[in-house]
Amino acid sequence: MRKRPLSWALLVVSSLLAAFGVWAGEASALWQKAVSVCLSCIGIG
Amino acid sequence: MERGRRRIQIFSLLLANSYWLFPWKDRIFQGWTKRICFPGLNCYSCPAAAFSCPLGGLQNAIAGIRPAFAVHQLHFGAYVLGTIGIFGSLMGRIPCGWFCPFGYLQEWLYRIPVRKFSLPRIFRWGPYLFLLFFVVLLPLFVVDVVGFGSAWFCKFVCPAGTLEAGLPLLAMEPGLRRLAGMLFFSKLAVLFAILAGCVVTNRFFCRTICPLGALFGLFNRVSLLRLRFDSDRCVQCSACRRICPVDISFFDGTDSINSGACIRCMRCYTICPAGAVSIDLYDVRDHTVQEEKGGS
Structure with missing residues (x-):
């Protein structure tokens, strides 16, 4: 941890953001989007 | 590699x-x-x-x-x-x-x-x-x-x-x-x-x-894993420039070796004949990386 404090700080902040997202239900919301066909992605909707 | x-x-x-x-x-x-x-x-x-x-x-x-x-x-x-x-x-x-x-x-x-x-x-x-x-x-x-x-x-x-x-x-x-x-x-x-x-x-x-x-x-310049360019070792052969898939030119100072455009394929690291490019993983010393490169 003695070098690159900014890199470590970004890693910690990113991990906290991801953990917050899971807590807030974003991973489940992502799953709901990802398990049905995305009409925008395939050029229909 | x-x-x-x-x-x-x-x-x-x-x-x-x-x-x-x-x-x-x-x-x-x-x-x-x-x-x-x-x-x-x-x-x-x-x-x-x-x-x-x-x-x-x-x-x-x-x-x-x-x-x-x-x-x-x-x-x-x-x-x-x-x-x-x-x-x-x-x-x-x-x-x-x-x-x-x-x-x-x-x-x-x-x-x-x-x-x-x-x-x-x-x-x-x-x-x-x-x-x-x-x-x-x-x-x-x-x-x-x-x-x-x-x-x-x-x-x-x-x-x-x-x-x-x-x-x-x-x-x-x-x-x-x-x-x-x-x-x-x-x-x-x-x-x-x-x-x-x-x-x-x-x-x-x-x-x-x-x-x-x-x-x-956006993270290339601040990530834990970075590339390091040693200009003292560089022999200006431009092999890194020719092999780079995204045309980054760091040997002549045009770009940073950690430019945001770099996709980190590591081809420059592999091809450099003078060992001027090294992988810098927060506290890994340069000579250790060079020894690993020579041994692989």
Whole structure:
């Protein structure tokens, strides 16, 4: 941890953001989007 | 190292698209792994996709911010941004050079023996503009009456969606084929234009359009894993410049070796005859890396 404090700080902040997202239900919301066909992605909707 | 990178690219391609039961099922994969963002451009509507696309996830989160906040849900893309940040702060754009299935496809297309072209440097702004407008601003501000935006990049540009999801799904589903209209054919035209670009210019899509690469690129200068250039050892042979797939020129001081455009394929590290390029992993000393390079 003695070098690159900014890199470590970004890693910690990113991990906290991801953990917050899971807590807030974003991973489940992502799953709901990802398990049905995305009409925008395939050029229909 | 290049052989190892190829193997990892093939493994990543197969891992990202590891659901091979799709021809016998009437739905795309619905397992728990789709809660995880794959570190590369791989459409989650691809019938074989086993993971989620971070770019699609981010756009949908941004497009749904207003309705989510209206019902007191704190959904603003923290999960996807955090996942991208974890990969980025650890290794910068290594996902682009080593894991991304669409990046691997581009490298194959560039092997087609036709006349090749280099890109003017101004095109390096392209991915940042696509990130700003198509991923953030348009999904956030162009909304319908209930406040939902659209995933603009997925809808109008994304070649991975058309190639991996649009074409196979339309081939398998007659019902979807009947719905294909102008939007689909315009996306098809965009796909072919991008693929043609990739044949004549190395990593054309990464260098001119890819917003995911732009996001990872923001971390190149601050990631734990970085490249280091020792100008005292450099013999100015320009081998690194000639082998670089994204035309970065650090040996003459034009670019930083940790430029946001670098996809970290490590070809410069492998080819440098003077050992002027080293991998710098926070407290690994330079000579240790050089010894490993000599021993491999």
